[in-house]
Amino acid sequence: MLLYCHIPFCDSKCHYCAFNSFTHNHHLKKEYMRALMRQLRRELEQKNPSKLQSLFIGGGTPSTIDANLYEPLFELLEPLVDKKTEITFEANPNSASPDWLQGIKALGANRVSFGVQSFNEKKLKFLGRAHTPSQAIQAIENAQKVGFTHINLDIIYDTAMDTKKLLQYDIAQALTLPIDHISAYALSIEEDTPFAKTPQAAANKEEFGYLIKELITLPQYEVSNFGSYRCRHNIGYWELRPYIGIGCGAVGFDGKNRYYPCSDLHAYIQNPLAIQNERLNSQELRLERLFLGFRSIVGVERSLCDEKKVQILLNEGKLLQKGDRLYNPNFFLADELALYLS
Ligand SMILES: C[S@@+](CC[C@H](N)C(=O)[O-])C[C@H]1O[C@@H](n2cnc3c(N)ncnc32)[C@H](O)[C@@H]1O
Numbered sequence: 001m002l003l004y005c006h007i008p009f010c011d012s013k014c015h016y017c018a019f020n021s022f023t024h025n026h027h028l029k030k031e032y033m034r035a036l037m038r039q040l041r042r043e044l045e046q047k048n049p050s051k052l053q054s055l056f057i058g059g060g061t062p063s064t065i066d067a068n069l070y071e072p073l074f075e076l077l078e079p080l081v082d083k084k085t086e087i088t089f090e091a092n093p094n095s096a097s098p099d100w101l102q103g104i105k106a107l108g109a110n111r112v113s114f115g116v117q118s119f120n121e122k123k124l125k126f127l128g129r130a131h132t133p134s135q136a137i138q139a140i141e142n143a144q145k146v147g148f149t150h151i152n153l154d155i156i157y158d159t160a161m162d163t164k165k166l167l168q169y170d171i172a173q174a175l176t177l178p179i180d181h182i183s184a185y186a187l188s189i190e191e192d193t194p195f196a197k198t199p200q201a202a203a204n205k206e207e208f209g210y211l212i213k214e215l216i217t218l219p220q221y222e223v224s225n226f227g228s229y230r231c232r233h234n235i236g237y238w239e240l241r242p243y244i245g246i247g248c249g250a251v252g253f254d255g256k257n258r259y260y261p262c263s264d265l266h267a268y269i270q271n272p273l274a275i276q277n278e279r280l281n282s283q284e285l286r287l288e289r290l291f292l293g294f295r296s297i298v299g300v301e302r303s304l305c306d307e308k309k310v311q312i313l314l315n316e317g318k319l320l321q322k323g324d325r326l327y328n329p330n331f332f333l334a335d336e337l338a339l340y341l342s
Pocket residue numbers: 016017018019058059060061062090091092093114115116117154155156185186187188189190
């Protein structure tokens with residue numbers, strides 16, 4: 001079983017971000033963590049997993065919460081965790097202090113993922129980030145000093161500020177650091193974010209994707225993910241494995257239903273057990289498998305695809321087959337492939 005835990009607090013709100021997070025109400029953190037535990041206990045009773053393959057604490061900004069406030073969560077999960085469990089915390093460079101990194105390492109975290117976005121000061125300001133390039137470099141070096149060997153950094157590209165030179169600089173700088181993974185996301189303009197009013201903030205240049213792929217020397221294993229180490233939690237999502245989702249604005253999946261804990265902070269704290277359910281029919285599940293499988297090294301079972309069209313794409317070299325699965329050699333074309341074969 002996979003477990004996702006959502007921390008909906010941020011120090012400030014970035015201009016592009018639509019994730020569920022709050023910059024106020026930080027005084028509710030302790031109560032929030034208690035509510036989170038209530039939901040987790042309920043989920044464990046209902047789903048009764050024997051082991052956790054991965055635990056991903058994401059956000060929002062998990063590094064806005066003191067490491068010791070995560071202790072009850074780790075105590076409860078102890079019987080489900082072993083040496084093989086991948087335990088990732090997301091962190092922001094301005095709040096992931098050496099003490100915090102030490103604290104989560106002591107709890108058992110073995111992977112940390114930093115939201116860096118860029119090493120260019122002006123691009124960081126343009127994106128509305130709260131940290132400087134040198135803070136990001138320092139935070140990653142601190143994570144290495146504390147003993148983390150699995151370190152990711154997130155980059156955003158395809159912004160109006162990007163040029164070939166700027167992206168070359170961003171990736172070259174990233175690759176000098178002690179990381180084994182880069183998530184590089186093309187800027188998407190999301191509703192109800194400041195960038196929704198200035199959609200020209202995104203360059204929408206396809207060639208930037210290909211440039212990023214060329215610049216990042218780590219192997220690409222999904223459209224936005226590159227690593228000598230492949231994140232098991234991510235792979236679990238793309239394999240459409242069930243996952244428990246806890247926290248305000250999290251999402252869970254039990255194999256047939258997606259479920260949504262409340263995304264309002266006060267309401268969640270009051271009742272973390274009020275959860276909305278969305279049943280996926282077999283056609284929707286099949287489409288999920290197509291879209292997720294073609295975006296990544298997971299691939300898709302051949303029997304799920306339109307047979308005549310598969311043959312055409314195999315002949316044209318746009319699909320590869322191994323055993324009874326089909327693989328996409330160009331992840332940037334995943335959506336077109338999935339639509340065509342659906
Ligand atoms: C869930 S966020 C949390 C990470 C952490 N709070 C941080 O920002 O440092 C994970 C990543 O998603 C990416 N992201 C969020 N919104 C995006 C958008 N609209 N377009 C592209 N990437 C986005 C950013 O790279 C971000 O680091």
